[in-house]
Amino acid sequence: MAPTTAARVALVPHPQGRGGRLQRLTEDGTPLGAPLPATDLAAAVADLEAAEHPRWVWAAAESGYAPLLPRLPQRLGRCHDLRLVEALLLAHEGRFGHPRSLGAAWARLRGLPVPADLPEGGGAEQDTLFAPDRLQLPPDTDPLTAVLAVHAEQQRRLAAVPEAHGARARPRLLAAAESAGALAATEAPHDGLPWRAEVHDALLTELLGPRPHIPGTQPARLAEAAVRLQQALGGKPFNPDSPTQVLRAFAEQGIRLTTTRSWELKELDHPAGELMIRYKELARIHAAHGWAWQDAWARGGRFRPEYVVGGVVSGRWASRGGGALQIPRILRRAVVADPGWLLVVADAAQLEPRVLAALSGDTGLARTAAGGDLYEALAATAFQGDRDKAKLGLLGAMYGQTSGDIGPLLATLRQRYPTAMGYVEAAARVGEEGGIVHSRLGRPCPPPQDAWLDLAEGAAAAGTDPAEPGGRSMRARGRFTRNFVIQASAADWALALLAALRRRLLALPAAPADRPHLVFFQHDEVVVHTPANLADQVAAAVAESAEEARRLVFGDTPVRFPMSTAVVESYADAK
DNA sequence: ATGGCTCGCGCC
DNA sequence: AAAGGGCGCGAGCCAT
Secondary structure, three states: OOOOOEEEEEEEEEOOOOOOOEEEOOOOEEOOOOOOEEOOOOHHHHHHHHOOOOOEEEHHHHHHHOOHHHHHHOOOEEEEEEHHHHHHHHHHHHOOOOOOOHHHHHHHHHHHOOOOOOOOOOOHHHHHHHHHHHHHHOOOOHHHHHHHHHHHHHHHHHHHOOOOOOOOHHHHHHHHHHHHHHHHHHHHHHHOOEEEEHHHHHHHHHOOOOOOOOOOOOOOHHHHHHHHHHHHOOOOOOOOOOOOHHHHHHOOOOOOOOOOOOOHHHHHHOOHHHHHHHHHHHHHHHHHHOOOHHHHOOOOOOOOOOOEEEOOOOOEEEEOOOHHHHHHHHHHHHHHOOEEEEEEEEOOOOOHHHHHHHHHOHHHHHHHHOOOHHHHHHHHHHHHOOOHHHHHHHHHHHHHHOOOOOHHHHHHHHHHHHHHHHHHHHHHHHHOOOOOOOOOOOOOOOOOOHHHHHHHHHHOOOOOOOHHHHHHHHHHHHHHHHHHHHHHHHHHHHHHHHHHHHHHHHOOOOOOHHEEEEEEEEEEEEEEEEHHHHHHHHHHHHHHHHHHHHHHHOOOOOEEEEEEEEEEEHHOOOO
């Protein structure tokens, strides 16, 4: 007889139609009873969610969750995303970049040839999402069998992650947090960030002139900016979008530039410098976030980007299409809550220096990071109140900067906060020596050969030994690992924040149609679209979630992770 | 025509 | 002397 509740339930949709199969599991992946066929998978899942609140196990959210979402009356609480967990485990095993589909994991398990991962995204059709071939399984393999086998094996591998992979490595917590990210990343574009096309359009018209009737032609103001620039450079036509032609045009006026970067143009004592910068600003808005972008990504009053959970080796999310993580600030005024709704915009204040303080256990820096403006406090204790110096110095320490006038700032920090500075310098040394560093929850960085091959080749061409401890490429890897421990631990915290916030939002008393949605996430910032009457509770949930994430990831640190939270109608009004 | 590269800039 | 981490994206540009 099957127990009445199961810790986990595996879910496999049928290739076509609304049906599928479910399998109750114990925590370690042992099946409880026989598979349960469901003619309406979403209904069966909703019933089980309400009754037992299991952790859902699926091949990938793209095939296991996204197709169900429109038909679910209630969001799911927890999941184990086999593809994401496989990627984490492969990283622990030093096998970065190996295929991580269900089919690849199954093949490794069975000693079969391992299929390469399919190119992701690219607007896969709804029906192909269900298809077994997207899971990369052999045609004669039952997907549920593969899900159960790979899941059980992953649970075993998670338990076997060596302690050395970060003294506080908690691979099961990281797997759960990463999987919670998959839930949030699926739901956010489903609900969509509210986007007012007419506000966006008015902004574009104000900057660029009216939308051209003929696609591909330059808007009037942009064309004018190009002409003014050409006139300032002797009147000969050239393409201002071509760095080569720009450099040549400047050279013909006797102005020698090495690049067309805006900071270099800014130094110029020539009217063309400013005109070039202005042209580039307009051209970028037009090309990257103009009318074509709106047509592609912000239709029907919602911006729906594609997030890629774990798309960055540090565990940060990446995005695919729509540039979700690079929306220019100026466009934020197009993000406006629906009538009767509000936006709760919250970002973690000075997250990375706080992470450094918590990670390193530097009591002095921890005191500085206890609350309020960290840079202000740092300036008061170490930089005679100069906040800019404090910020520059600390960021330079975390990025491994050595240029500019930063030397004295770093010296001061090293003297006042030896434990924190020692922590990042130790991480840098591990990287320079070819070692692996880990985030707080144990996410490993890639081994040297992957990302530093090019630099090493460059060094070889220059006649220097890339592997030499003092070599250029090894120092570059030192900067990477120095930053990795902080960026990746910040990503650990942010995933824990997302998981906690999702859970708290789901617990708020609201009918499904009037429920707050987490609609945007950007490294250390969340936007919740909420019925106005729940906005205060959402803001409180954000603060509680930040505290919960701190406790989960960093334990009993005195460091606080305050959220700077605004309740607004337009995203532009936050901050 | 297509694909991969660099450049430069948007975000954190 | 040069000396800052992580991304995505579009335009230009060049090879095929």
